[in-house]
Structure formats: C-alpha cells, structure tokens
Amino acid sequence: MTEPSDANASPPTSPPDAPLRTTPLNARHRQLGARMVGFGGYDMPVQFPTGILAEHLWTRENAGLFDVSHMGQGFVVGADHETVARALETLCPADIVGLKPGQQRYSQLLNDAGGILDDFMVTRSTDPAEDGALMFVVNASRKEADWAHIEARLPAGVRLMRAENRALVALQGPRAADVLARHVPGVADMAFMTAVSAAFDGIDCHVSRSGYSGEDGFEISVRARRVEDLADALLAEPEVKPIGLGARDSLRLEAGLCLYGHDIDETTSPVEAALVWSMQKRRREEGGFPGYERIRRELAEGASRKRVGILPEGRAPAREGAEITTRDGRPVGVVTSGGFGPSVGGPVAMGYVAADMAAPGSELSLVVRGNALPARVVSLPFVPHRYARRVV
Amino acid sequence: MAETRYTRDHEYIRVDGDTGTVGITDYAQQQLGDVVFVELPQVGKSVAKGGEAAVVESVKAASEVYAPVAGEVVEVNGDLEGAPGTVNEDPKGRGWFMKMRITDPAQLAELMTEDQYNDYVAGL
Structure with a gap:
C-alpha cells in the first residue's frame, strides 16, 4: 500500500525543509493522542483517535473544538473607523466603511489582475474606545505575505499590528452556543458574523459568531498563555470533543467554503469563485479596488x-x-x-x-x-x- | 495449514494451497483512518508482484494496494463496495480485498513472516 498522503497537508507555499512552527496547544494535542501533520508551516492535529468520520459527525450534531491558532491575527489601526476602512477598501472588494461596530465580514485581498492573494475575516470592534481598529484573521500559509502586502499599502497614520501573541480556537456545531454561554454569558444572543470583547471564566477574549464548518459556532481569540485553560474548560464539557484538520476540511467542503491555495488562488477572481455575495453593492458599482476592470467585466458579461x-x-x-x-x-x-x-x-x-x-x-x-x-x-x-x- | 506473509507496504497474503487471500494489515488500516471507498480489480486480471491491484481511499487520501506476489485474480470481496469500513473493523478477516491464484510460490519466500512483519512495524 502506498503511504496515504494528506492531500491538503502542505500548501505549495511552504518551503519543504523549513522546521514546523507550533501553536500554544501543541502539547495538549499530543496528550490527546492527535496524529500531527504539517499544515501552513505549522505542526497541526489532522485527527484525534476517534478519526475524521466520527469527528465530522460529532461536530454536525454536538460541538467540536478546533485549534486554529496557526492562522494570522492582526489589527489595522488608525485615527477613526472611516480612515482605516477607506485604506482597507483599496485592497479588497468588500464594504468595510459600512461595517457597524461588532460586525464581521469575509473578503479577499486582490492583486492588480483581480486574482485572490488571500481570503480573510475582518471585524470592527464594538468598543467605542477602539474605534479605528479592525481585526483581521488570515490564512496561516499566507500571513507573512499578507502582512507585507497590507503594510506596504497603508497610508501614513494607519498601521498594522501583528497579534503574534494571540491564539485562536473555534467551537463549532449546534450545541456550541449552549456550551459557550456557560463560560461567556450572553453569547447565545449574538447574531452570525458579529463579535464582542468578553471574558471567558475571567479570561479576556474576543468572541465572534462565525466559523468554517457550515454550522453555528464561534471563534475565540485569546492571549496565547491563556488558551490552554480556555480549551481545557471547553473540552471538559460533555458536548465538546477536539477536532482535527481532517474533519475541518470535510466540514468546510460540504459547506461549500473555499480553501485558499486550492479553490481560490492568485489566478481566480471572486466572480469566478462564486464569491460575488462577499462584494457589497456599493463596491461592485464603484470599484476602487485592485483588479476592478476584470471584476466589472465579469460581473457584466459573466466569467x-x-x-x-x-x-x-x-x-x-x-x-x-x-x-x-x-x-x-x-x-x-x-x-x-x-x-x-x-x-x-x-x-x-x-x-x-x-x-x-x-x-x-x-x-x-x-x-x-x-x-x-x-x-x-x-x-x-x-x-x-x-x-x-x-x-x- | 494457511500461512500469512507480509510486504513492506503493509499488504498481507494468506496462503492456502495455490491460492492467496490479499488485504491490508491492521497497521495499514490504522494509518489510513476511516476507509470510505475500495476499488477492486476485475476477476481474471493478471497482476505482477508489486503491481497495482486495488485502491483504498480514506476521507482524506487515496492509496494503492499492491499484489504481494504475481498471480491471477480469482475472486474479489464485493461486500466492501457497500461497506468499505469493514477494512477498518476486520482487516485480516471480512475486510479482505481479493483472492489470487499464485503463479510462482517461490516469490512467497521473499515476503516477511508474521514475526518479521511485527518487528518491522515496531521499528516504524
């Protein structure tokens, strides 16, 4: 039998010989019996002992905990929301100016040919004191390139702050809201694609109601040194099991969601990728982002x-x-x-x-x-x- | 008495006279994870030693299964089509892939015995 190769294990952008980085939950994954693989330059759990099928089905019926700390987190910060949002709108085709406090959107960094450099989530802070800060989550394999791309294009007075010291976990599944509400009161009332600053059993965190499974769920950003406590508290809940990248991939595929480097890349436009829904009307009509010529033509004539x-x-x-x-x-x-x-x-x-x-x-x-x-x-x-x- | 021999690629062949039953080992099914599809050869197909005989797919990946020795496929396990997970549950029993008529029994001596295979897996 040939060695089973994990199809999505190593994106072509990772140098083959580079040592793998670890997330703050690496020791916990190993303790839980995970099989580890390289993904996006990180040593990540592809599955736990129950296996991908059981993990996938558990997430669809209960709640699965995913370590997504390999993803890049950062803030773009400026004088006020309008200033920062205008700067970002020159790089992506989503309506950033129109984000309400606490609202989150999915978008793409585009190259001048309208191809996708990466896809990301962006969130406007709920805290009026943080007006002018947008939080980003980008793909692990692309983060260095993304940060360099963004930094090189920000105007004076707007700057990028990488949040290297933050971990990120996702709690996904129909029981996720019940479970998380035991630790973060009020989350059950959050709307999809909104975020709040909150405390999880006293641990400061950012919680967004979003994910990559097609199920209801949350992503929780927390300082790296506190993530093990947070993960352990969630794993102690009877509805929660740890889930690896294998099930993350099968869940997102069934949900029809794109995986960067596979379903979208620098050659595919958001119109070709069936992501028109992520380009709000004002942006589709006004343009003002890289590759608009191609995207306008594809919107008018079809890709x-x-x-x-x-x-x-x-x-x-x-x-x-x-x-x-x-x-x-x-x-x-x-x-x-x-x-x-x-x-x-x-x-x-x-x-x-x-x-x-x-x-x-x-x-x-x-x-x-x-x-x-x-x-x-x-x-x-x-x-x-x-x-x-x-x-x- | 039936004797089972093993390849370095984790196939087994259980020999009974001039016929061998071929499948993958418990170690192999564990490495694969949940088997979701098995593609079996046509009955009557001639396979070379080390030649591609079947394909086994898990949720994430496809792997080829090689013939441990040369021979002709005389029977395949059609039950795997509707229940590929049998390969995980009972790889050495109900999870067999195919039976083959062994062309050259001398090739069996080139394969590992059970003890040798267990030592080999322990060293992986």
Whole structure:
C-alpha cells in the first residue's frame, strides 16, 4: 500500500525543509493522542483517535473544538473607523466603511489582475474606545505575505499590528452556543458574523459568531498563555470533543467554503469563485479596488469559468486535480477540492468549469485513475448552512 | 495449514494451497483512518508482484494496494463496495480485498513472516 498522503497537508507555499512552527496547544494535542501533520508551516492535529468520520459527525450534531491558532491575527489601526476602512477598501472588494461596530465580514485581498492573494475575516470592534481598529484573521500559509502586502499599502497614520501573541480556537456545531454561554454569558444572543470583547471564566477574549464548518459556532481569540485553560474548560464539557484538520476540511467542503491555495488562488477572481455575495453593492458599482476592470467585466458579461459543486454519481471520490470533462470527453475544468462527505454519505467535490457547464444539473465526467466517472453540477452547499441568522 | 506473509507496504497474503487471500494489515488500516471507498480489480486480471491491484481511499487520501506476489485474480470481496469500513473493523478477516491464484510460490519466500512483519512495524 502506498503511504496515504494528506492531500491538503502542505500548501505549495511552504518551503519543504523549513522546521514546523507550533501553536500554544501543541502539547495538549499530543496528550490527546492527535496524529500531527504539517499544515501552513505549522505542526497541526489532522485527527484525534476517534478519526475524521466520527469527528465530522460529532461536530454536525454536538460541538467540536478546533485549534486554529496557526492562522494570522492582526489589527489595522488608525485615527477613526472611516480612515482605516477607506485604506482597507483599496485592497479588497468588500464594504468595510459600512461595517457597524461588532460586525464581521469575509473578503479577499486582490492583486492588480483581480486574482485572490488571500481570503480573510475582518471585524470592527464594538468598543467605542477602539474605534479605528479592525481585526483581521488570515490564512496561516499566507500571513507573512499578507502582512507585507497590507503594510506596504497603508497610508501614513494607519498601521498594522501583528497579534503574534494571540491564539485562536473555534467551537463549532449546534450545541456550541449552549456550551459557550456557560463560560461567556450572553453569547447565545449574538447574531452570525458579529463579535464582542468578553471574558471567558475571567479570561479576556474576543468572541465572534462565525466559523468554517457550515454550522453555528464561534471563534475565540485569546492571549496565547491563556488558551490552554480556555480549551481545557471547553473540552471538559460533555458536548465538546477536539477536532482535527481532517474533519475541518470535510466540514468546510460540504459547506461549500473555499480553501485558499486550492479553490481560490492568485489566478481566480471572486466572480469566478462564486464569491460575488462577499462584494457589497456599493463596491461592485464603484470599484476602487485592485483588479476592478476584470471584476466589472465579469460581473457584466459573466466569467468564462465558475466554481461549482459537483456530485459524483458513484461511490469513488474525485480528488483535487481530477480533470472535468463533458460526458463526451471535452475538457471543461478541474476539481479543486474533492473527497468523501461524511454527512452526505458519499463523495463530493468542488471545481471550476466552463461557464456553459456551470448550471446545476449539468452532466459531467470526472477522470479518476483514467476512468471517466459520471457526475453532475449541484448547488452549493452540499449540507445546508445552519448559521444563527438573526437581526443585530 | 494457511500461512500469512507480509510486504513492506503493509499488504498481507494468506496462503492456502495455490491460492492467496490479499488485504491490508491492521497497521495499514490504522494509518489510513476511516476507509470510505475500495476499488477492486476485475476477476481474471493478471497482476505482477508489486503491481497495482486495488485502491483504498480514506476521507482524506487515496492509496494503492499492491499484489504481494504475481498471480491471477480469482475472486474479489464485493461486500466492501457497500461497506468499505469493514477494512477498518476486520482487516485480516471480512475486510479482505481479493483472492489470487499464485503463479510462482517461490516469490512467497521473499515476503516477511508474521514475526518479521511485527518487528518491522515496531521499528516504524
């Protein structure tokens, strides 16, 4: 048998010989029996002893705790919200100026060709004393490049502060709100994509109601030296189990969410990537961000290719890199994420296809080990999102 | 009496006369994690020693399963199609992949015995 290779384990941006960095929860992962892999330059748990299937299903039914401390956290700070937001809007296509205090948005750093340098979450502080501070969470494998990119483009008076001393954990799943409310009163009333500064059993933290699983849940940013106490308190709750990157990947794939370096990269635009929803109307109409010429054209005329959900008809998973063809063998695209969806109970995939094959129901073939396997385009997500939608 | 031999790639072959039952070891299934799909060869296919015989897929990755010795596939375990997790539950029993007619029994001597394989795994 060939050594099983973890498809998403090492993004191409990591130098192969660089020593892996660790998160403040590394010792805890090992103590819990995690199998560790390199991801984004970090030594991370890919799974715990129960395995990816059980971890995935547990998260969909209860609550899973994920260490995402490898991700980059930082603040962009200036005189006031308007000043900082205007500066950021020159780098990304989301409406940052219109963020209300405590509101969070998903966006992308774009290059001049409208390709995606990274995707990120940005949050405006609730605290009036912190007006003019935006908090960022970016991908581990991209953070050095992102910070350099942002720093080089900020005007005088606006500066980037890296939060290297902060850890980040995600608590995801339908029981997450009940569990977290035992430690942070009031979180059950938070709306999806909002954030507050709070205390977790007396530990200062930032809590946002967001995540990467398609389920309700929270991300909790905390000083690195306190994260073990916080994680232990959550793991002591009967509804909570530790979850590795393997289930994180299968959960986000079923939720139709992009993984940077796979489903989106410097060649894909937000329009091709089906991320138009993340570009608010004012920005789509006014532009003022890198690559707007391409994005405006794609919005008006349609992109030549589009990211879609693909459901193989058989049982064989199609992995990243599998060629997509029409049923009569004409190449029309490539799979960018693919595997087994534990909640779907079968294989699922995402990929880019030519615009004329992107409509749900389009019949395709996926080339796996030389065999053309029948598949069809389906609407994303594969598993309905269960976010806490509610008016702020 | 049936004797089981092992490859360095964690396949086993349980020999009974001129027929061998091939699967992956307990160590291999643990390394793979949850098996979600198994692709089996056609009955009648000739396989070379070390040639690709089957594919086993976990949630995250696909791995090839190699023929421990040369031979002809005479039967495959069709139950794995509907229940691939059997490979995790009972790799040496109900989780077998295929039966093959062994072309050259002398090749078996090139494989590890159970004791040798256990020592080999202990050193990994």
